[in-house]
Amino acid sequence: MIKSIRENKSKDASTAGEQTHFRTCNLCEAMCGIVVKHDGEKVLSIKGDKDDPFSKGYICPKATALQDLHEDPDRLRHPVERTADGWKKISWDEALDKVAAGIQSIQKKYGNNAFGVYLGNPNVHNLGGMLTIKHLLGSIKTRTRFSATSIDQLPHHIISLHLFGHMLRIPVPDVNRTQHMLIIGGNPLASNGSIMTAANMRQKLKDIKARDGKVVVIDPRRTETADIASEHHFIRPATDVLLLLAMLNEIYVQGYAKKARVNNRAADLAPEIERMADFAKGYSAESVAPITGIAADEIKRLVKEFCEAESSVCYSRMGVSVQEFGLLSQYIVMIINIVTGRLDEVGGLMFPNPAVNVVQNTGPGYLGKRHSRVSNLPDFNGEYPVAAMADEMLVEGEGQLKGFLCVAGNPVLSTPNGEKLDQAFESLEFMVCFDYYVTETSRHANIILPPVSALERDHYDVTFNGFATHNVAKYSPVLFTKPKDAKHDWQIYIELAERLDKNAPLPLKAERKLIQKLGPEFILDQGLKRGPYYGMSLKKLKKYPHGMDLGPLKPMLPEAIKHKDQQINLNVDFYQADLARVEEMMASYDESQILLIGRRHVRSNNSWLHNSHRLTKGKSRCTLMLHPDTAKAHNIEDGQAVKVTSRVGEVTINAEVTDELMPGVVSIPHGFGHGRKGVKQKIAQANAGVSVNDLTDDTLIDELSGNAAVNGVPVTLQAVAFAREDNEATVNDKVVA
């Protein structure tokens, strides 16, 4: 039940000095409601909010990290400048002046595009940042931009752009009502879901089973999700495209392709659905079984059960998005949902209807307007693939990057060939980072500008309400007033924009002044008022401190389609052309190759929650998982140090021998490797681990999208002579074999 603010206040008064605050945890996509007890200065406890209509009391162990981050003595609380004698504190004015001067000097000397920008993942979890980032980017006026998107969800944007007319019009699984969920390359029990905002996935998957439904997981690792699923199948990494083609083919062979209801409402897809019968012809279950590792009969059964279920949805995430056939695979996932009549149906793949309609507020996106200078990779919506980033700095010539701004990102640990990027950053003339910490990336900066902590700002999830599996809206006010001498991300953006963009048109200048005066909340308010819910506003939302329940997902076709003719466009030719690469892969497939994949853990969040003692204590999680047979074939014992080598690098890491992994596959989590010199995060450094992205290859990409391919990287293994106690080996460790 939703309580009024007054009721909450009277509850606060019950304990002297203790106050209660309700907000949304912004660490991952799940949007859990939390109750923070505090005394006005310090957090006393963080618990799940039972009255939050979305998460209903669920939280994961990371929620408490909000306190750890806030209190972390290693967190920067003022701008710092790198000097010969180490980092020196400087004032905001001096820092912002120097940053503006540094950017201008590079751009004057080498041209606007010689200054690059990378936007990291936490940007999309940051209200003020999301609402004002256009001012920062607009004032820097560079075309050399990158973001974590191209080592993440890029395929989803491209498919939505092609099929539905807007990169952000992404349908999500109706997990609350489906009877059959096929999960390919996602581990929501560790990640809490992605492009599927749904708190408490454990319960949701259990509920599917409890109502006599089925959860099927396809993954090279028997994950936490696989453990509670109805069934799990191992798959050889990066061969999903073959499985999916065979499934699509089987859907036609078994006669399940149907004129879905969606046809009547958004496009007469009948001709294209017929044409799709040929798309996967020839990819019989028998022909793909030996490579994928899933038996032909099993593939046929998977299709039959998917198609015969009362409702079903095929959902696929990181394991498939970031591999060599990421885009084609995700396309076939979408096509499977469409031709079996699961799109826009209850229990299928549905479009959320968020209170702030980001689709209405942003451009549709575009693919391949330009190509990166060195590696010739396509841009998407003005961003080049991260796999192209280091070359843009290292390879000389017109347009070479000489300066760089990294906003809330740590690409040295999060993008392929991190070691090369490390060197590339070192070669720059000027670099700036907006970050809380001296990280593996920001240690290269001349100046670091740290924003306030998450508890010192307000929040409304403009991004993840757009992927929510149930429509809700919630505004979280500021918990602690920020120190006077601290700035929000948005303040940093606007103040820098003002310095860089002195000749901006008057309306833009006025807008920036207004934001400075009022804060970006008024933009949120405008978004809410313009949104699809009558009478919605920030004022109204503030009356619902636990959040507003806006109801289950509803069919949204044809309104959801943003193409001018309001018709779905399957854009078959573009994807069909990529089958040539699939043929090549099949013809030369090497079954003996050891393949590397990634891994997430519920207590970790990409590269940046490793400085919380609570989340990192215990056994190191940065291990090389491998199957007993694979271990035996390489004379590797559990706990032993192993040298893992790829085309681009090598790391030494302890083995964790487990039959969770498919034979021939090894797994290392990303986000570790804090042993690099100059990092300033004591707890993270004490359990440094190695960076898997020192092994992933910047030339291994999905050519169709430009997305990085960090799953399915060929590696070799070599046991080293002794078992290491710890896991602090770094790439530079020369361990004698």
Ligand SMILES: Nc1nc2c(c(=O)[nH]1)N[C@H]1C(S)=C(S)[C@@H](COP(=O)(O)OP(=O)(O)OC[C@H]3O[C@@H](n4cnc5c(=O)[nH]c(N)nc54)[C@H](O)[C@@H]3O)O[C@H]1N2
């Ligand atoms: N091998 C491999 N690599 C991967 C992945 C994988 O599965 N395997 N996953 C990829 C994915 S999905 C992603 S999203 C990327 C993430 O890659 P990145 O976004 O590049 O990296 P993060 O680790 O999220 O680092 C975020 C940084 O922002 C800082 N930060 C946190 N909050 C804020 C804030 O509010 N403001 C500012 N200014 N800074 C903040 C943190 O201190 C941290 O240093 O990694 C990708 N890399």
Ligand SMILES: Nc1nc2c(c(=O)[nH]1)N[C@H]1C(S)=C(S)[C@@H](COP(=O)(O)OP(=O)(O)OC[C@H]3O[C@@H](n4cnc5c(=O)[nH]c(N)nc54)[C@H](O)[C@@H]3O)O[C@H]1N2
């Ligand atoms: N605790 C925690 N939560 C997080 C994050 C985090 O770092 N930690 N990061 C957040 C971010 S930025 C994102 S994008 C989401 C990602 O959320 P998910 O997509 O759920 O991410 P992963 O847990 O990496 O799951 C990918 C799964 O794919 C499997 N896989 C690897 N290669 C292949 C393959 O070739 N084929 C198939 N079929 N499967 C494969 C892996 O074994 C793994 O189980 O999580 C978010 N939530």
Ligand code: SF4
């Ligand atoms: S799952 Fe954990 S990290 Fe994600 S929003 Fe919920 S509490 Fe926060």
Ligand SMILES: [Mo]
């Ligand atoms: Mo991500």
